[in-house]
Amino acid sequence: MVKQSGYSNEQERALDLYLQNHTLTEIGSQVKKTRQTILNWIKKFNWDEQRETLRKESVKKKHESNEEAKQRLIKVYKNIVTKGHNQMVNGDINVSLGDVVRAGEAESKLRGLDVLKIEGKIETQLTAIDMVEVAKEAKEMREKLKNEKNGKK
Numbered sequence: 001m002v003k004q005s006g007y008s009n010e011q012e013r014a015l016d017l018y019l020q021n022h023t024l025t026e027i028g029s030q031v032k033k034t035r036q037t038i039l040n041w042i043k044k045f046n047w048d049e050q051r052e053t054l055r056k057e058s059v060k061k062k063h064e065s066n067e068e069a070k071q072r073l074i075k076v077y078k079n080i081v082t083k084g085h086n087q088m089v090n091g092d093i094n095v096s097l098g099d100v101v102r103a104g105e106a107e108s109k110l111r112g113l114d115v116l117k118i119e120g121k122i123e124t125q126l127t128a129i130d131m132v133e134v135a136k137e138a139k140e141m142r143e144k145l146k147n148e149k150n151g152k153k
Helices: 011-019 024-031 035-044 046-087 097-110 122-152
Strands: none
Touching: 011 024, 011 035, 011 046, 011 122, 024 035
16 A cells, blocks of 8 residues: 555555545545545646656666567577587588578567668568578588598498
8 A cells, every 4th residue: 555644544545446446436446535635636636746756767677677578589599590500510410591581580679679761771581691691601601511421432
C-alpha cells in the first residue's frame, strides 16, 4: 500500500486502488465512499500525475527489460555465427547461402531493422557475402585435402 502523509486510511486505500487502475466505482465500493468523492480526491491530490509517473516508470522498465533481452539474443547470435565461421574455416560444416541469409535477416530483425526496406550494403549483407566466400574456400580446401589424401594412398 502507498503511504502518503496527510491522507486518511480510506484515501491511502483509494489511492492504492487508483494506481492499480481500478474503476472509480470499484474504489468507492472498497472504501465505502461515493464515486464523486473518489473523483474529488483524484483532482484534489493530483492522483492522475502519480498514476502517469508510475505508468512511465513501468514502460521504461519494460523497455529496458526488452532491450536487455534483445542484447542477450544478439550476443548469442554473434557467438553462434563466430562458432559457425570457425567451423566452416576448419571444414567441419557446410553452410548454405540460404542459411547465411536467414541468419543475417534474424540479426537485422533483432536490431530492429526492416530487412525488406534496407537499401544499399549493410553489415549483415557483407557478413553474409563473406561467410559464403569462406564456405566456398573451406569446401575447396576440403576437396583439395581429400584429393591429396587419396593420391597418397
